[in-house]
Amino acid sequence: MSNDIAYPVFRTPDLALAMSTARRLMEFGRREYSQVSVSVELRSVAEVRRVAAELPGAWFRGEEEYGEFDGVPFQEQPPLVLGVQAPGLPAEPSAYERRLPVECSLLDQPVGSIEDAFSATTGPNIGEIRWTSLCWPDAPEAGFAGESKHAEVTLLLNTRTRDLDQPADDHTVLVHTLRAVFDDRQTREPYAHWLAEQVGLTVIGPGQRL
Template sequence: MSVDVAYPVFRTPDPALALRTARRLMEFGRCECSDVSAYAEFSSVAEVRRVANAMPGGRFRGASELEEFQGVPFEDQPPFVVGVPASGLPAEEAAFEGRLPVEWEAWNLPVGSIEDGFTATIGPNVGLINWRSLQWPDAPEAGFHGESKHAEVTLLFHTRTRELDEPTDDHTVLVHVRSAVFDGRQRREPYAHWLAAQMGLTLIGPAQRC
């Protein structure tokens, strides 16, 4: 089974500029079946409430330990841990004890339906927007055929890694291509260079794998 590899191509402390840049790259490969998803983590109840009011779509999921629910059927697990809409968030502050950070996610939405609102609402929190099912064009001068299965663009907010494990004050745009490693070298990296160059961008960091 093939996997993707992502390269950072732009970084800025301005979230609106980061979104515009990511969109330019995404539009280069956008097709009829393209979609968008978003994800964020909130470390305080106040931030969860704020985002729930600003973006009632998507689902919120409280943190849990694997051992808590081993052997417990999915349908018997607490709704807040499984995932609830904004309207299903606990009203009591005590219900959030041991459940932070709270995750929020919205998946497989039409392109253009969520990006502006999410960028305006993310605040200081870590999160991402991911556009997938794109279609990268052929690059005959670089010796590469087009790419669809692993053609994606990701905008990282307040982090520089796909794992969201290194909080920062800036935002990073990633371009994704198919991973193809031979003799220890990533053979599709020149294609990522080519894609970035079409938008006046360049690779600014090493490959990031899932």
């Protein structure tokens, strides 16, 4: 089993510029089977309802306390905990007690199908757009073979960390590669630098793991 590591290569408060930059990097590795997934954390009922109205096909899932539903049959758990699409969201405010933040997501969509609508809807909330099933090319002059398993691009919205736990006033583009450590050194980090350089970018910070 292998894991990825993601390096920041661009940061800006300009969402349109962040999106176009992320897409430029994504297109470098895009294939016909590439996909995109989006998610955002919504911290109020008003925001859940606003986003649901703008993204009716999205799925919403609320928080649950540790062990809260131990022994409770699946079919008896609240729909908001199990996950529901926008039309199935509960109308009563009490249903959201202890369930915030609510995660809104759309997974494994065709590239280009959801990114613009999603980014326009996110507002100040923390979220991400992640392009997967890319394929990074060989870099023989740098001594690296290409890769596909961990070839991804992420655009972090209103945060700088993959944990999505620290608000920020800007957006960050990440390039993902295989995490390979030898003598406490990330041996694939130079490949991340090479990938960034191919589209006029540069690594601007340490790699991030999940």
